[in-house]
Amino acid sequence: MNELIRLVDIGKQYQMGGETIAALDGINLTIARNEYMAFIGSSGSGKSTMMNILGCLDTPSKGSYFLNGRDVASMSQSELAQTRNREIGFIFQSFNLLPRATALQNVMQTLIYRGVRPAEREKRARHALERVGLEKRVDHLPNQLSGGQRQRVAIARALCGEPSILLADEPTGNLDSSTTADIMALFDTLHSEGHTLILVTHEPEIANHCQRTVRLSDGHVLLDQTKPAQQNVEVNPHG
Ligand SMILES: Nc1ncnc2c1ncn2[C@@H]1O[C@H](COP(=O)(O)OP(=O)(O)OP(=O)(O)O)[C@@H](O)[C@H]1O
Ligand SMILES: [Mg+2]
Structure with a gap:
């Protein structure tokens, strides 16, 4: 197994008015490179908390997170920022696009943080928009795009940094079923x-696209299921 992520006894607690909430509690999980997996579980079970920790947007209260074999807690602020920018692409349910920026500008934005030169930024952003089928919508503002197109801009933005890991928290939560199918086809290709x-x-059909499903419940891993590998059926061209 080509290990990408290892979580060792990860916990995340929030203090709220004297109460301690354990959003995650004793999570042990290993994720291989090129895995295609879904976190499922009821509302409040810790899924977004998990994604924020995996994406280095938040730090755990206990335990260790190894990314590419490196303990994330040992990274300096700048190393952490670099890891976030280079390794990880985030896709949110609510798209999180800049409302006054065009599709192209939204996608180029992440490359600014990475110090990519303007001409190269535009080239890469156009290419990313092409990959999601939006080459004809580069100059549209978010409110001039459909929900599915907005989500594709968000995916292009996540992709143009060429991250090895794509984290998507309810990426199709705001989309109808046919647009959801388009986005899932795109994820299948990226995988x-x-x-x-x-x-x-939350949707079983989406979890079904994934090879592995991890069900969280009250901050614990309740179930960790991997589909059996597809059998390669030998086809005899002469038979
Ligand atoms: N910033 C915070 N401060 C206090 N409690 C929080 C905070 N963020 C999350 N929680 C609590 O931690 C628990 C896990 O929240 P989380 O957002 O990870 O759930 P989730 O599985 O993503 O739920 P949903 O399906 O509704 O998005 C919840 O009980 C929530 O109330
Ligand atoms: Mg959530």
């Missing part, structure tokens, strides 16, 4: 191209 995809979803 086959070698990306590691980690999704959060």
